[in-house]
Amino acid sequence: MDIINLVIAIVLLSNALLGFFIYKNNSRALVNRSYIFVIITILFWGVGMIFYRMVDQEYVTLWCKLLYTFATFTTPTFLIFSFIFPKGKLPSKKEIFIMVIFFIVINYLILFSDAIISSAEIPKQGENIIHFGNIYYLYVLYFFSHFFYAFAKLFFKMRKSNGVQKVQIKYVFLGYFIATNLAFATNLTLPWAGIFVYNWAGQVLTIIMVGFTTYAIIKYRLMNIRLIITRSILYAVLVGAVAAFFALSVIVVGELIGGNTRSSKIITYIATSFIVVIFLEPVKRTWAKLTDNIFYKDKVDYQEVLRQVGNVVAREIDLYKLLKGTSQLLAEKLKIKQISSFVPNTQGEFHLLASSVKKELDIVLVNDVVNYLQTNKRILIVEELIRDLGGLDEKFEKYKILDNFVSSAEKQRIEMVVPIVESDNLTAILIFDAKQSGDLYAQDDINFLELLSPQIATAIEKSKLYEEVEELNKELQKKVEDRTKSLKEANIALEDRNKFLTTIQVVTNNITRTLNLKKVNQMIADSIASEVGYIGGMLSFVDSSGKYLKVGAITNNEQSRKAFHILSKEPRDYATKIEIDYNLGAQTFLTGKINFSDKLSDFLCPPVDKKEIEEIQQILGIKTIVGIPVFSEAKIIGVIHFYLAVKREKISSLDIEIMTALANQVGIVFRNLKLYNTLQGANAELQDANTKLRELDKAKSEFLSIASHQLRTPISAIKGYLSMIIDGDFGKIPKSIDEVIRNIFESSARLARLINIFLNVSRIESGRLKLDKRPIQINDLIKGVIVELINQAKQKGLKLEYKKKKQDPPLIFADADKLREVVLNLIDNAIKYTPEGSIIVTVDSDDKELNFRVKDTGIGIKKEEAKSLFRKFVRGSGVAQIHTGGSGLGLFIAQKIIKEHDGMVWAESEGSGKGSLFQFTIPVYKKHDVPAYKEEAKEGMSSDLSS
Ligand code: ADP
Numbered sequence: 001m002d003i004i005n006l007v008i009a010i011v012l013l014s015n016a017l018l019g020f021f022i023y024k025n026n027s028r029a030l031v032n033r034s035y036i037f038v039i040i041t042i043l044f045w046g047v048g049m050i051f052y053r054m055v056d057q058e059y060v061t062l063w064c065k066l067l068y069t070f071a072t073f074t075t076p077t078f079l080i081f082s083f084i085f086p087k088g089k090l091p092s093k094k095e096i097f098i099m100v101i102f103f104i105v106i107n108y109l110i111l112f113s114d115a116i117i118s119s120a121e122i123p124k125q126g127e128n129i130i131h132f133g134n135i136y137y138l139y140v141l142y143f144f145s146h147f148f149y150a151f152a153k154l155f156f157k158m159r160k161s162n163g164v165q166k167v168q169i170k171y172v173f174l175g176y177f178i179a180t181n182l183a184f185a186t187n188l189t190l191p192w193a194g195i196f197v198y199n200w201a202g203q204v205l206t207i208i209m210v211g212f213t214t215y216a217i218i219k220y221r222l223m224n225i226r227l228i229i230t231r232s233i234l235y236a237v238l239v240g241a242v243a244a245f246f247a248l249s250v251i252v253v254g255e256l257i258g259g260n261t262r263s264s265k266i267i268t269y270i271a272t273s274f275i276v277v278i279f280l281e282p283v284k285r286t287w288a289k290l291t292d293n294i295f296y297k298d299k300v301d302y303q304e305v306l307r308q309v310g311n312v313v314a315r316e317i318d319l320y321k322l323l324k325g326t327s328q329l330l331a332e333k334l335k336i337k338q339i340s341s342f343v344p345n346t347q348g349e350f351h352l353l354a355s356s357v358k359k360e361l362d363i364v365l366v367n368d369v370v371n372y373l374q375t376n377k378r379i380l381i382v383e384e385l386i387r388d389l390g391g392l393d394e395k396f397e398k399y400k401i402l403d404n405f406v407s408s409a410e411k412q413r414i415e416m417v418v419p420i421v422e423s424d425n426l427t428a429i430l431i432f433d434a435k436q437s438g439d440l441y442a443q444d445d446i447n448f449l450e451l452l453s454p455q456i457a458t459a460i461e462k463s464k465l466y467e468e469v470e471e472l473n474k475e476l477q478k479k480v481e482d483r484t485k486s487l488k489e490a491n492i493a494l495e496d497r498n499k500f501l502t503t504i505q506v507v508t509n510n511i512t513r514t515l516n517l518k519k520v521n522q523m524i525a526d527s528i529a530s531e532v533g534y535i536g537g538m539l540s541f542v543d544s545s546g547k548y549l550k551v552g553a554i555t556n557n558e559q560s561r562k563a564f565h566i567l568s569k570e571p572r573d574y575a576t577k578i579e580i581d582y583n584l585g586a587q588t589f590l591t592g593k594i595n596f597s598d599k600l601s602d603f604l605c606p607p608v609d610k611k612e613i614e615e616i617q618q619i620l621g622i623k624t625i626v627g628i629p630v631f632s633e634a635k636i637i638g639v640i641h642f643y644l645a646v647k648r649e650k651i652s653s654l655d656i657e658i659m660t661a662l663a664n665q666v667g668i669v670f671r672n673l674k675l676y677n678t679l680q681g682a683n684a685e686l687q688d689a690n691t692k693l694r695e696l697d698k699a700k701s702e703f704l705s706i707a708s709h710q711l712r713t714p715i716s717a718i719k720g721y722l723s724m725i726i727d728g729d730f731g732k733i734p735k736s737i738d739e740v741i742r743n744i745f746e747s748s749a750r751l752a753r754l755i756n757i758f759l760n761v762s763r764i765e766s767g768r769l770k771l772d773k774r775p776i777q778i779n780d781l782i783k784g785v786i787v788e789l790i791n792q793a794k795q796k797g798l799k800l801e802y803k804k805k806k807q808d809p810p811l812i813f814a815d816a817d818k819l820r821e822v823v824l825n826l827i828d829n830a831i832k833y834t835p836e837g838s839i840i841v842t843v844d845s846d847d848k849e850l851n852f853r854v855k856d857t858g859i860g861i862k863k864e865e866a867k868s869l870f871r872k873f874v875r876g877s878g879v880a881q882i883h884t885g886g887s888g889l890g891l892f893i894a895q896k897i898i899k900e901h902d903g904m905v906w907a908e909s910e911g912s913g914k915g916s917l918f919q920f921t922i923p924v925y926k927k928h929d930v931p932a933y934k935e936e937a938k939e940g941m942s943s944d945l946s947s
Pocket residue numbers: 825829830831832833834856858859860861869874875876877879885886887888889890891892916918
């Protein structure tokens with residue numbers, strides 16, 4: 001066999017090996033299968049070449065035709081592969097149809113005509129020569145069209161895809177492109193030109209495809225058979241190395257031992273076997289280490305990464321920092337291009353929160369990915385899912401869902417998805433881009449991440465809680481700040497109000513000290529500047545005619561004096577007509593509304609000259625004038641003008657309140673002073689009346705005294721004479737006048753009693769009531785009175801009885817005459833005020849006091865009148881009709897007398913018409929009671945009271 005055929009065979013072997021590995025590792029995938037087909041056709045084509053180069057002249061045309069037929073197999077398979085690769089669909093039926101037709105036509109022409117290949121011959125030297133037919137160009141076109149279409153397809157796929165896939169396509173594209181272009185030259189074009197030297201090169205050039213593909217398999221996981229191919233290569237090298245080592249050992253040991261005998265050979269083998277056995281393991285290990293360093297130089301120490309991630313997870317409480325740290329650490333340690341962490345917002349959309357790269361854009365994870373994860377809460381490797389997709393029927397729903405997920409994932413350059421699940425809720429999604437090495441994610445990675453994700457889940461939960469607490473804290477902080485602010489504001493408002501109250505207080509204090517309205521007005525006008533702090537003010541009041549407002553007071557300070565000095569008249573000499581259009585002051589008065597203006601002239605002009613007013617405003621620096629009506633008891637009595645140094649919009653509501661309060665104060669003071677003055681007048685009148693009454697009373701008392709004294713003597717004489725007449729001292733009275741005489745006697749007796757009463761009153765009032773107390777027996781006194789009044793009672797048909805007890809009552813210490821007056825008055829009243837029935841007199845006593853009672857069945861007393869009857873001149877209501885002759889003095893005197901005896905007198909009655917009970921108490925006589933006559937001179941004593 002010549003060297004070229006050997007080379008072709010080796011190349012074919014490597015092709016076959018590649019095909020074998022692909023088949024062995026993953027023959028299910030459509031791509032892999034289509035690639036295997038490509039290799040098979042290459043093998044046929046290669047074998048065809050070997051035969052074509054080896055056969056004799058006899059068969060060379062046949063093999064040539066077969067070789068060219070085999071070649072036609074390679075292109076459709078490659079074209080189909082270009083449809084499928086990396087994960088496409090099969091060509092359409094139409095395309096297949098065209099391909100098949102083209103294929104059949106070309107092969108028919110090759111095999112059954114001379115139109116493409118007419119014959120082949122073996123030259124003495126060099127490569128076989130082929131005589132092409134006249135439509136060989138169709139054959140060239142066949143290849144060109146297929147390759148052109150296939151490369152165009154691959155090229156566009158490469159352009160469209162990204163990531164590892166792009167690189168994969170690139171390598172396949174490059175390998176094939178270089179090889180086919182070269183082969184196109186060597187195997188199609190050059191022979192056409194009669195150059196057959198490199199006719200075999202096409203087959204050898206397939207090694208370029210194998211090389212590129214293998215590289216892409218190892219480096220970029222092409223067709224996912226990386227592991228098996230690398231391992232195989234490694235073992236092949238190891239086996240070779242061991243074999244070489246063994247051979248070398250045999251030679252070296254053989255040299256050392258020397259000789260070429262059988263026994264020396266045996267010794268050599270044994271020795272080398274020992275050496276091999278001893279060194280195989282270390283060599284293997286060293287080799288493994290060496291190769292690991294090459295192929296697994298990115299091998300990860302998961303334990304260490306786990307520890308470090310654990311640190312991050314434990315350290316970071318902030319969700320962003322936690323995910324950022326974790327993503328960065330994982331990306332760095334696992335050598336991943338990018339890891340992005342997505343967390344759901346309130347709408348459940350997963351937004352990018354942290355990424356291992358510097359900048360985070362606001363990316364939202366597509367719904368297909370999220371939805372797929374909601375149902376499949378496990379780590380998903382997109383590449384694997386793609387493979388699964390290959391094994392699924394397109395019609396199934398599952399296929400659609402998975403396809404949606406996969407295509408969405410690919411769009412977002414997702415290689416692996418790690419859901420972070422906390423109590424069956426998706427709390428975050430970690431998205432892994434490709435590994436930097438291009439390695440596929442392996443079971444190790446999944447195991448590791450499965451171990452890690454619960455930790456991250458817990459940490460996220462912790463962070464969320466922390467965030468909530470933070471949020472709450474912030475809210476609280478804000479609330480506290482808000483409250484503090486509003487408190488501060490309230491405080492300021494309070495301070496202002498306090499100032500206001502203090503001001504009003506000071507003003508009120510000042511004005512309540514004086515009762516002079518003029519002074520008060522001035523005080524208020526002054527306080528506008530001194531207390532409130534405005535420029536000043538003016539108080540005007542309606543005059544007595546009710547037609548004009550006149551100045552009551554103007555703030556009196558130096559500045560104001562100077563300003564108002566400009567006026568040509570005294571301020572008080574101006575009068576503002578109370579008419580609505582006269583000026584703003586009049587308007588304020590009439591409407592009762594607060595008015596503002598920035599011109600003083602609006603308020604004061606007329607009557608004041610406009611120029612003068614403008615000058616005054618200028619001097620005082622007045623920016624705003626506020627006119628406030630002064631109310632007093634719902635009536636407007638005047639207006640206050642306040643002069644302020646600020647613009648209208650700067651006047652606060654508190655200012656208005658202060659001004660209104662001051663105006664109200666003026667109103668109140670005005671009313672108070674008016675009331676005070678009225679009161680003063682009334683007081684003086686009352687005092688006058690009082691003095692006059694006193695004088696009258698005195699005159700009356702004097703009259704009574706004089707009249708009584710003057711009347712007493714003649715009446716006593718009349719009574720004496722009449723008594724003598726009745727007693728028959730002047731002879732027997734004729735029957736005809738007997739009764740008349742007796743009546744006259746009775747009347748004169750009554751008159752005497754009345755005079756006595758008047759005299760007693762007069763004595764009492766002048767303080768001349770003197771008692772002559774002695775121990776007396778009240779029985780005697782009562783009996784005397786009964787005798788005196790029995791006739792009177794009888795005349796009225798009344799029963800008058802003294803229900804004397806068997807035992808005499810104890811003695812009392814009393815003025816007999818005066819006490820007789822009392823007893824007499826009480827019984828006399830009972831007779832007077834009893835139209836029918838009886839008058840019962842009783843006396844009770846104990847060792848302390850004696851109780852005298854007169855009970856009648858008369859008109860009775862109204863409850864509310866019982867006490868007042870003992871006052872001077874008081875008579876019961878309605879008694880005047882019953883008894884015209886009463887004076888209303890009897891009980892008054894009785895009370896005074898009993899009081900002088902340290903006793904008490906009072907009246908009781910069930911009411912009108914129910915009779916009365918009059919009674920008095922008086923202390924009983926004690927041994928130590930000393931009669932008055934023994935103490936004092938007898939001079940005060942008088943028998944005046946006796947009748
Ligand atoms: P007068 O001269 O009116 O009797 P008194 O001071 O003796 O004056 O009595 C005052 C008033 O007390 C009488 O006007 C009468 O209204 C009332 N009064 C006194 N005694 C009786 C009585 N026994 N029954 C009813 N009213 C009596």
